[in-house]
Amino acid sequence: MDGLTMYFGNYQHFVHQAAWGWMIAVYLFLGGLGGSMGALSSYFYLIRKEKHPLLFGLSTLLGIGLVNFGGIFLLIHMLKPWFAFFVWTHPTSWIFWGASFIMIYTIAGAVWGLSLISSSINFPFSQKLKTLNPSLVDKLGYISGIMGLLTAVYTGLLLSTAPAITLWSNPGLPVLFMVSALSTATAYFMLVSPSHIAHENEKLDIALLALEIIIISAFFNYLFISSAAGKYIISKMLSSIGFMGFFVILGLITPFILEIYAIKKHSKSLVILASILVLMGGFLLRFYILKFGYYTYPW
């Protein structure tokens, strides 16, 4: 038993969920990052018409790779991973949808990504891909982007189905995860893109980080006013150096300030530092959301 309150003769105690640990945090992080990479690639390439096929093609492929690599962690965590295909059975479960998003994202994104890079890199099938109808390729690009984004959102929805875990079972969490996921993806692009795209991403990331700070503050507010469990979680969060120091300060506020500063100074090294901090923050966010997943048990 971690914490205990009593009111009007009823009891509540708060027990940390022990089922999901750092492996699932990695899965959630990579799912969010990889999905958002695909989403941003499609966005920049197809909507913003940034014609960098190699960059966005490879980024999509890398995103798919990360999502599926993260999926391995989920599989390892299962009791019977070799029966994992059973997940496509029961559509009330978010895992059903998540697995579907990831699968469609993987297929659509792979074709799209490969066809983007096929002009610059030769590999088996590359000639065949070049012959594909460009409008089909574009459609696949849109599908890939949407599925990537849904994959990122899904990581939040997955957690929100636990009604007794105050921190998770709220509509804010998927939004937070989506914003954070997009933010990590922009950080990725800030690291690897040519300067004007990096700059675009930097501006986007400033907005996303601002949004994330607002959402995190809203979470604090929600937890503080909502319930005894919320207050308990707040007290745990505030007393955690890892959460407050490494996530909130170093992983969220510092890159936000650095990026604003970097925009003014056009400092590449600050941008690199900020991106790394954002990526770290993205992982820590998920790690701590799992860590502060306290059940409120009525005994």
Place this chain on the structure above:
Amino acid sequence: MNVTRRGFLKGMAATSVATLVGKKLLTPEQAKAIQTKNIQYTYKPNICNFCANACGIKVRVAYVDGKPNRLMKIEGNIHHPYNRGVACARGQSGISYIYDKDRIKKPLIRIEGSKRGEWKFREATWQEAFDYMMNKLKNIKPYEMALMGGWQGCAFYGTYLLPFVLAAQIPTLFGSPIQHCVGSEHLGLHTVFGNYNTHDEVVCDYDRAKYILAVRSNGSLAGISTGRAHRFGAGIKNGAKVVVLDPRASELAAKADEWIPIRPGTDNAFALAMLHVILREQKDGKPLYDEETLRYFTNAPFLAYKDEKGNLQLLSDVDKDGAVEAWYVYDEASNSVQKVFGFYNTNKISKDGKNLKPALFTNNLNVNGKSVKTVFEYLIDYTKDYTPEWASKITDVPASTIKRVAVEFATMKPAIIEPGIYDSRYENTIQLRKTLAIIQAITSGYDKPGTWVTGGSYKMLIKDFFEFTKKNGNKITIPIKGYPDVDIPGMLRVLDVGFKYFFNPKAWTHGYPSIQWAYLQTELSKGKEATVFPFITDNGFYESTKKEVFWNGQPYQIKAVFIYALNLIRGDVETQRWKEFLTNLDLVVGFDTMPSDTMLYADVIFPDIPYILKKDIVFDINTSHDYSFGTREAAMEKDGDEMHALDFMYMLSKAMNVPWLDKMAEIYQYWKWDKEELNQKCEESWNKYHTIVPAIRELQLRMVAGELKEYKGVTKSVKELDEEISRKGVINVMDREELMAKYSVPWHQPVPTPSGRMEIYSNVFATLQNMFGYKPNYDPLIAYIPPKWKGDIAPEDVKLEENEFFITHGKIPLQSHTCAATVDNPILVSIGKWREGVYYGIWINESKAKKLGIKEGDEIIVVNAMYPNLKVKGKAHLTKLIRPDTIFIPAAFGASSKKLTYGGSLGTPLNELIPYRPEPVIGGYRANEFTVKIVKA
């Protein structure tokens, strides 16, 4: 029987195995083999052997293709009138005891050259082990042997052990739990009610009680005595108020409407103050005590006087054999002194047949030249100073609370003071229990709905005995003449057997009394104090091996012991002493199922049949309010060379050439044995089945058939009864309501005290007083004995140092005194480990522990402040549920036998902290009469 429950299990097993399963892949043949297996389930009735309550259970056995394959589960037996179909955690866990790899299944002989305590044994055949034992016994005389039995012997086969020792001329019998389990409580309670029997025949009618007061007593209710807990639960649901005195919040205290964390060991003062209030307060112009009950069914109106030594004596007429012919009362109807019967249930009629109204209060009465008052008046005198204010200083309980509890108890009727096991014990335990029993008696809380209710078979024993006394002039001698010893009810049997055999050298051909009695005489001759009523206690055993016990001027020494299901090393106090004792013997014979700490010291161990695999004789269910009989059916074939205890005794009696069965028929007529028939049937059965159980069972069932015919008018053959009892496990002859209406005590027949009345003034204690001189420990009326934590410092003046504590111990629901069987049970250990601190830790008040820098789970050493060489190690459990000045240690853990795989190292060996200091009446341990100091390890 044989309710077939095919289907779900088979289905589930089959489908799952037939599929590709994880890393296991079965061949289609294997899968098919399982699929086609015909699994059926059968229930076999049994009697639980995990504590002394002997609940009825049934064992589910899986049959594969018609053959018993595996024991699956235990459930309560709904037909059993004691536990009514429920079973506790211990009872549930019996199956894993059967499959425990540590269990002894073959006779074992200690390897030549090894020392006792080392556990170096080799397997042997029965014949070899038996010959080994007999060979060693050759040079040992019967009076140098002793039978040491645990509660199993006591609860199930005690009445068969007695004829054995009488036949074999072995005068020394030792029942382990008596001193640290129930001895003091039973003696205290049942000097008033006479209800002293082998095991717990008073089960209160909690269902219908309105008020339940418990002084500690966790073990007998919530901690857990299943049949009682079951009734207790119903009582709570029916709205009974529960008040518990306990320094820590036990399972029972957790259920209390009012938990009073009294200072440990001061309950005696609390009880006396309660009595003080009940004797003096009034409600609606009426006294709180029940005047009618006192007048007619207790000895409160008997006239008493102080003799020249200042001892309180009852006025009586005694015949030439020493039997009391008459007691004296003052009749209010005729304003004259009248005589009433020596042994009878009521004072309503005088010896010469007049209707009486005996007075509780007299006025300057003089009889036979003696100034007399009634017992009741003396009781009021004696309690004069024991005011709630006085008790408050000692007990740390507000005077107003004591007063309120007393008034509530006497007015919220029916009310119960839990009579059962008291856990911790002090020198004052006997007088405490006696005072509580007096309170129960004077508020008329006996053998009525919602109060203490005596067992059904017990009432029937009294019935026969009452008829015998009526024929003999309504008087009895002690020992009792002309009546089968084992059939005598309650306290009278204890007195009879004690004074007729164990304390009487003339009863034995060799002229030696029991070692306990010889030890008492030796000590008395040296002017020292010893236990004056050493009935099957452990007094003198150790001293005898040190050649410190004498009889007729010669050293009297115990040289060989038979240990049956008794864990001396863990159950008795001061382990080192008993290790030394066992080491100094010539022969130690063990008869047990588990390699307990004590079995390590045996020379030869015979395997007992574990209860689930045992087909047993018939027992009368003395814990039940109904008059019923129960038995065990073997759920499966025994899986080794185990033997029934009675068969072992049979073999032994043949080998020693002693007439065990003859003696049994002589002193144990309850089953209506016929000597010749018993011998003949047993021999036939032995030759045929290598066990005498079927023969004894057949004869017992014949008696049951007779009872059924007599009381129910039902004619059933022995065969029919055998079939019924094998199927249901229980045969009911008469139910509670009928028994209460016809045979309740003392309302219809006497209680088995020396006078037949509920004895406010105890004639048993008066006898001890007259034999050995006065001591408050056996004051016939009441006495206050303060707890002596620090020598003679009065409890209210005791100051504790910073790291010094009082100590209390008690039972927890996962453990009982069943040798190693519950300690080493994997399921119970798993449950216990989940709450390791609560069940295996040493409880310390949280804020106090913080001051001492002790954290949850810290290793600590508990040192006996009075005897600093006694210390134990354990883990601290920090809790808000205990007094800051007290620590609590759960009882019966801390085994050290390496042969116990699961629970061998768990908990604290409490008994190594307790010095061997028996109190002077029945040798009860003063187990908590010291303080301890806590040091971090």
Place this chain on the structure above:
Amino acid sequence: MEKVIPKWVFVVDLNSCVGCNACMAACAQENQTPYWSNKWRTKVEQLEIGEFPEAKRVFFPHLCMQCQNTPCYYACPTGATYKTEEGIVLVNHERCIGCEACVIACPYGARYPYESDDVDECEKLYGEEARHTTPHIDKCTWCYHRLKEGLEPACVETCPTNCRMFGDLNVDSYVSRLVLEGKAIPLSPQLGTEPKVFYVTSKETPVGVVSHHLNEPPYKQTI
């Protein structure tokens, strides 16, 4: 005649639980749960409320609430978790892949993984009668197999103080009255899971209860 589907409810009277753990031992054997790994389908929590001398020791038994509105069922992607017509939530051992989404979703801590090591131990202990032959997420079934045989759940049958009670809302009984009259209340009702285990928290004097098994619905006796 139309078939009447029982509306089973489970009532726990907190006033009479003495914390003896009989239910845990009974369940562990009836359902072959991995007690060796300290995993249980039902538990009796022990709480300490308040400060000495007003401190109170509380025993709190809990098990699967068989929620009508079932989070674990919704969270299960494989369909291994399913509901019987009586609303009992069960797990198909073969179908379960052990993703633990249901473990997370359960608001009452009723689910735990029956891991591969546990399966090995189970098969070692119970041999041919082993009922857990593949790793899966395990949970309390209210002893569905026993209910089908007309027997009470193992924990109810053995509960020494009759703190655990079982009944059918279609049948008038002490148990159904406790629920229908609102004397027994569900846990965490704000979550909206509509649990079917109800708790009696306040002590009062109900009418007509004397003893367990005397006023029970006609559950079968086995011997």
